[in-house]
Amino acid sequence: MAIHTTDSLTAEDLDAARAVLTAAATADGREAVSEAGRLRLRVDAPRPGIRHLVQLAGSSPAGYAQVEAPEGLAAEPTATVELAVHPDLRRQGRGRQLLDAVLAAAGPRRTVDFWAHGGHPGAARLAEEYGARLVRELRQMRRTAPAPGVEPLPSGVTLRTFRPGQDDKAWLQLNARAFAHHPEQGSWTAGDLADRLVEPWFDPAGFFLATRPDPTGPEGAERLVGFHWTKVHPATVTEPALGEVYVVGVDPAEQGNGLGRALTAVGLRHLAQARGLETVLLYVDADNPAAIRVYERVGFAIHEVDLMYQVRTG
Structure with a gap:
């Protein structure tokens, strides 16, 4: 050996x-x-x-x-x-x-x-x-059901899709704010984002951004306040094609106003209606009960778990 x-x-x-x-x-x-x-x-x-x-x-x-x-x-x-x-x-x-x-x-x-x-x-x-x-x-949760109904966006928030090469920096800044305490997601670099933007599964039409007008910028300026990035997994010998709530993030200043719930519904409708996928998976840490409650309310349940063990060397 x-x-x-x-x-x-x-x-x-x-x-x-x-x-x-x-x-x-x-x-x-x-x-x-x-x-x-x-x-x-x-x-x-x-x-x-x-x-x-x-x-x-x-x-x-x-x-x-x-x-x-x-x-x-x-x-x-x-x-x-x-x-x-x-x-x-x-x-x-x-x-x-x-x-x-x-x-x-x-x-x-x-x-x-x-x-x-x-x-x-x-x-x-x-x-x-x-x-x-x-x-x-780390829990993998799944949902097999029709698309959920429309959830209203908070007042002043509009929705559009991601523009590769134009939104990269602003998205990375928002991602860092939204996941400041997350051990992996919050530390993404420009290289981490670039790696995924060239993957065969990447589709900007399934990457939704929530924005507000930016009063500190020039006329028409906006700031990103939330996002839902979806992903599609092709069928394998053991699984049908699956959608994924790849990552949902909300600016901490927007917490509690329903934006996360609205973004989750937008992505699920896209996966069901535009991509024909009613079975959707996502990953969420067990110690994030607020996110788990949001996902359980729209029909997600635990499918399997990933476990992290820690050991000290001598």
């Missing part, structure tokens, strides 16, 4: 990582690495703070781990990890070997958070073995 650690994937590394993740997704019925992690699977220059561990059994792909630490593992007290073992090679200790390699690379006295997507039982066993504690629950 060999584990190769690198900051920049070669074509061979990429093939091995993708082979593991594709096999794992087919066997488990869900992705083993998040969308952000999959976007980093490219043969290109190193991305700051991202390391890859590729595990081989002889010459065959056996496992893959991705480590995110903003200033590199040696300098940052917390690292976030996603990992997967090829389903043909599970229950042979390879997950333990891969996790040991991650923890060794992290160095002593570090905090390491690792995801168990779908609450995979293998990850739960590893967590128990390493004395890890559960620190986060």
